[in-house]
Amino acid sequence: MIAPGSTVKLTYREAMREAMREAMQRDERVFLMGEDVGRYGGCFAVSLGLLEEFGPERIRDTPLSESAFVGAGIGAALAGMRPIVEIMTVNFSLLALDQIMNNAATLLHMSGGQCNVPLVIRMTTGAGRQVAAQHSHSLEGWYAHIPGLRILTPATVEDARGMLWPALDDPDPVLIFEHGGLYNTSAEISESPGAVDIDRAAVRRVGRDLTLLTYGGMLPVTLAAADELAAAGVEAEVVDLRTLRPLDDETIVESVRRTHRAVVIDEGWRSGSIAAEISTRIMEYAFYDLDAPVERVCTAEVPIPYAKHLEEAALPSAATVVAAAQRTLGRA
Amino acid sequence: MSGAIEHDDALALLRAMVRIRRFEERCVELYSAARIRGFVHLYIGEEAVAAGVLDALTADDDIVATYREHGHALVRGVSARSIMAEMYGVQEGCSRGRGGSMHLFDVEHRFFGGNAIVGGGLPIAVGLALARSMQAREGVVACFFGEGAVAEGEFHECMNLAALWRLPVLFCCENNLYAMGTALARSESEPDLVLKASSYEMPAWPVDGMDVIAVRDGARRAIEGIRAGGGPHFLELRTYRFRAHSMYDPERYRDKNEVEQWKARDPIPAFVERCAVTTDELAVIEREAANEVDDAVAFAEAGTPEPVTDLTRFVTSEPGRT
Numbered sequence: 001m002i003a004p005g006s007t008v009k010l011t012y013r014e015a016m017r018e019a020m021r022e023a024m025q026r027d028e029r030v031f032l033m034g035e036d037v038g039r040y041g042g043c044f045a046v047s048l049g050l051l052e053e054f055g056p057e058r059i060r061d062t063p064l065s066e067s068a069f070v071g072a073g074i075g076a077a078l079a080g081m082r083p084i085v086e087i088m089t090v091n092f093s094l095l096a097l098d099q100i101m102n103n104a105a106t107l108l109h110m111s112g113g114q115c116n117v118p119l120v121i122r123m124t125t126g127a128g129r130q131v132a133a134q135h136s137h138s139l140e141g142w143y144a145h146i147p148g149l150r151i152l153t154p155a156t157v158e159d160a161r162g163m164l165w166p167a168l169d170d171p172d173p174v175l176i177f178e179h180g181g182l183y184n185t186s187a188e189i190s191e192s193p194g195a196v197d198i199d200r201a202a203v204r205r206v207g208r209d210l211t212l213l214t215y216g217g218m219l220p221v222t223l224a225a226a227d228e229l230a231a232a233g234v235e236a237e238v239v240d241l242r243t244l245r246p247l248d249d250e251t252i253v254e255s256v257r258r259t260h261r262a263v264v265i266d267e268g269w270r271s272g273s274i275a276a277e278i279s280t281r282i283m284e285y286a287f288y289d290l291d292a293p294v295e296r297v298c299t300a301e302v303p304i305p306y307a308k309h310l311e312e313a314a315l316p317s318a319a320t321v322v323a324a325a326q327r328t329l330g331r332a
Numbered sequence: 333m334s335g336a337i338e339h340d341d342a343l344a345l346l347r348a349m350v351r352i353r354r355f356e357e358r359c360v361e362l363y364s365a366a367r368i369r370g371f372v373h374l375y376i377g378e379e380a381v382a383a384g385v386l387d388a389l390t391a392d393d394d395i396v397a398t399y400r401e402h403g404h405a406l407v408r409g410v411s412a413r414s415i416m417a418e419m420y421g422v423q424e425g426c427s428r429g430r431g432g433s434m435h436l437f438d439v440e441h442r443f444f445g446g447n448a449i450v451g452g453g454l455p456i457a458v459g460l461a462l463a464r465s466m467q468a469r470e471g472v473v474a475c476f477f478g479e480g481a482v483a484e485g486e487f488h489e490c491m492n493l494a495a496l497w498r499l500p501v502l503f504c505c506e507n508n509l510y511a512m513g514t515a516l517a518r519s520e521s522e523p524d525l526v527l528k529a530s531s532y533e534m535p536a537w538p539v540d541g542m543d544v545i546a547v548r549d550g551a552r553r554a555i556e557g558i559r560a561g562g563g564p565h566f567l568e569l570r571t572y573r574f575r576a577h578s579m580y581d582p583e584r585y586r587d588k589n590e591v592e593q594w595k596a597r598d599p600i601p602a603f604v605e606r607c608a609v610t611t612d613e614l615a616v617i618e619r620e621a622a623n624e625v626d627d628a629v630a631f632a633e634a635g636t637p638e639p640v641t642d643l644t645r646f647v648t649s650e651p652g653r654t
Contacts, residue, residue, distance in 0.1 A: 031466070057466060063496065068455050068489035075459020078444060079394075081466065083459075098486070102449050103456060111437035111445060112428030113646040116653055147647045171649040 008191045012154075013183040015161035016046050016122075020084065023168055024054050027082060030168060033060035033069055034086030043088045044124060044183055070096035070121065074104050074173075077119040082168050087123040090139045090177065104173040105148035116171045120164065125153075126179040126217040126267055127315055133303035136311075138267040140177040140216070141274030144244035150174040151244040152198060155219035157187035159242065162196035170198075179217030179267075198243055201251040207237035210261035210328055213252060213278055215241040218265045218316060225265075225321035236325060244274050252278065253285045260291040261328040265316050270298035295324040337545055342607035345544045347617050348383035349600050352376075352403035354621040355412060358629065359402070359419065359433075363579060367633075368419040371448075372433045373400040377574030380599035381506055382407050384547025385474060385569075388555055394442045394464075394473040396457040399434035400506075401446040404476060410438040412628035422635030429638055430646060450511075451484030453477060454503075458490050461499035461564075472500045472558045474551075479568075480511025482528060483519050491532040491566075498563035502554055503529070505566065506541065508573045513585035529566035541571030542597045572597075 010018065023030045031054075032047060038061040041048035051059040062069040066087060073083040087093045093100065100121070107115040127136035144151045150170060154160045160178070167174040204219065205226050214222040219240050226236040237255050241247065256262045262282055266275035279294040300314040337345075356376050362368045375382065382403040389395070397404045405415055410426055418425030419433050427437045434448040444460065447453035457475035464471060481487050482505065494501045505525055509516055516523045529536035535557055539550035547569060554565035572594035576583055583591075604614060 063489070063492060065489035065493055067486050068458060068493045071452075071455020071486070071490075072459035072462050072493065075444075075456040075461070076463040076466070077459070078456070079460050079463030079467070081463045098449055098452055099455055102452055103447075107445070108649065109646045110427060110431045110435045111439070111646075112423075112425070112430045113650070114427070114437050114439045115444065116649045118654075147644075150648075171653040 006191045007188040009186055009188050010157055010161065011184055011186045012157050012160045012178070013044065013046055015157045015189070016164070016178060017048065017050070019161050019164035020047065020050060021053065023084070023164055024050070024058060027168070029080065029082040030084065031058040031060065031081065032084045032086060033062050033073065035062055035064055035088055037061060037086050042086065044180065046183075047086070066092055066095035067099055071099040071103060073119050073121070074099060074107070074117050077117045078115055082118055084120045084122060084168070087121060089135050090123050090125040091134050091137055093121075093123050093139075100143075100149070100175075101146055105146045108148060108172065117173045118168070118171050119173045120167045120176060121173070122176045122178060124180045125177040126181055127299070127304045127311060128181040128217070130306055130308055130311060132306040136304035138299065140175075140244055141266065141268040143175055144274050144277075148172065149245060150198070152176045153216035153242065153244055154178065155182070155216050155240050155242070157185065158189045158193065159196050161189055161193050163198055166195045166198045177216060181217045185220070199248065201242050201248040202240045203237060203251070203255065204240045205236065205238040207235035207259065209235045209259060210263065210325055211237045211239060211255040211259045212263050212265060212321065212325065213239045213241060214265040215244060216267065218267050221316060221318055222265050222321055224318040225325065228318055228322050229325055234325065234329065247278065247281065249281055249285065252281065256282050256286045257289045260289055262290070263295040263297060263321065263324045263328060265297045265321055267299055267316065269301050270296060271301060273298055292328040292330065295328050297321050297324050337607065339607065342603070343609065343613060343617070345383050345387060345548065346600070346603055346607070346609060347620070348387070348407045349379040349544065349603070350617050350621045351412070351624065352379045352382065352406055353600060354618075354625050355406060355628070356402060358625045362419070362629070368433070370432045371399070371578050372419070373578050374573070374575040375400050375403040377594065377598070378506060378508060378541065378571045379403055380544035380547050381504070381541045381569045381571050384544045385504055385551040387548045388551035389474055390471065392442070392471045394444060394457070394460045394471070395476070396444050396453040396460070396473065397446050397476045398453065398478060399446050399448040400478070401436055401476070402433065405436045405438065405443055405446075408438070408443050409441050410436060410443055412624050413631040414438070416628035416632040417635045420632040420635050421637065422632065423638040424631065424635045451477065451481040451486035454481070454486050454490035457501055458494050458499060461494065461501045462497065465497070465499055470559070472502050472555055474502045474504055476504045476506060478511065479505055479507040479509070479516055479525060480514070480519070482525060483511070491529060491534065494564040495532045495534045498561070500558045501564040502551065502558060503564060503566040505568050506571055507568050508571050510573070510577070510586065512577045513581075515585070525568045526566070534564050534566050535562065536566035536568070538568040538570055541569035542599045542602070544599055544603055
């Protein structure tokens, strides 16, 4: 019996693992498949130990065939299973883009409502580890373009622990983007955590002077920027979008209407980004509440380079977020 | 030439082929009259393949097909009415008019779609079979695709995965010799499809796809192998498309003599003669097929377009769905 209110310290990686373990225990239809999820323990060690606990039928190592095993997840979902498919990184997911876009996202509509696809696809996203251009991109905003998908970007240990179950409970395909830079972050969370509301953004810091809107791996960067701003006397509100599709317009607009200023921080490239979408929605829904143009802080439009100083220069940082915030306040 | 057949079984196979032929001939007329639009890929000439393979399946088996799937859907039991209504783009269609000719779906008949991405249906078939295996359900998944799919990476990924996991998939390669306008030998360094499939440690053999009994018997043998736990099987069904690839095809890529030679092997008249089907028997089958098509057209003509206010339905599931 767990004492009410008792907590446990977990890393983001362990939180995802616990979420999978719990899902496998609760629902025999749930299974995990992907490259090296079993014997290797997962390329980021997320599934370490699950093979021993659940066996090779439910923790399935696959060949390096992203299209086949993602599509197999779709077929298994159509037949009543609840697959979790792991893709090593978002860059590799492009090898399965046909299945994700043309089948998972489309079958329900194309079949006139007959074929829903209750599939969860997990993958790593993001830069910051000097692994260069084919392991570092942030394409979650791209995926958020596609009707029929739900896009989740857990930024906290609690969300890593609590988003999987509602994702599996969703009758339609859900993509979970786990930022590689977050796996080693840790936090005290409840020992008996409930599901996270995957329809709503979360206000991570309350403030009155401006709204910083972000998600995933940029949340720690944005919170650090908010600390710096606070030291300079600026109270920034930080909104963690959590779900990039469908966007929680209500929380975004409610915050901006109070603060009258907004900066969107997005690890994706600027052109055609989710930051562009959010900025446009603020313009559409809260234009007359704004006291300054919406600012964006995005990744430089370059394939992520290997060299540490170049990679750092390409990515949003607390300093560039602070600078953008100051511009919206007319202090730059 | 394949073996003997009971006369009633022969009539059933003939009926299936004639139904497809007459249905699609009407589609051509309706397309010319602009009653149906979009792409329409005709199966005329290839009817023995769907008729023979589907005859060997049970109602519990799953089917994944391509964009040239009117015949498979019809023979499977999807009503001619709902298929025609789908082409008319009305809500009485089997996909409520959201899919059209290339995307016929009927989950009740375990018909998991026409898929218009060449090779795109194969991973779904592997997944349906994986679920069967994990749920310890009997039965097979019949996956149809053209020989053009053999050039796609998804084909190789799926052959490998299905064989590796010994999944109950019947891979039905409908080799009509042309991937749209590209002849097999112009696109494959090794044009022997059976050899390719065999290299995945999968039983594979060629079948005369113009001979419906050969198709049925080949499918039966493969399905027996799958049901006995032999893992996936591959059939190369050698056939020919008598008509254009789709509706905009001047057919510059193939010789008229070649088309005529294959038409001389038309699976329907050859089968009528071989099984000594009487004039009266054939007349009954033809009349039933004509009535079915007339009825389907009348049904589709009377169909109701879905209200535009429902445009964004079925993008995500409606409440209550699990």
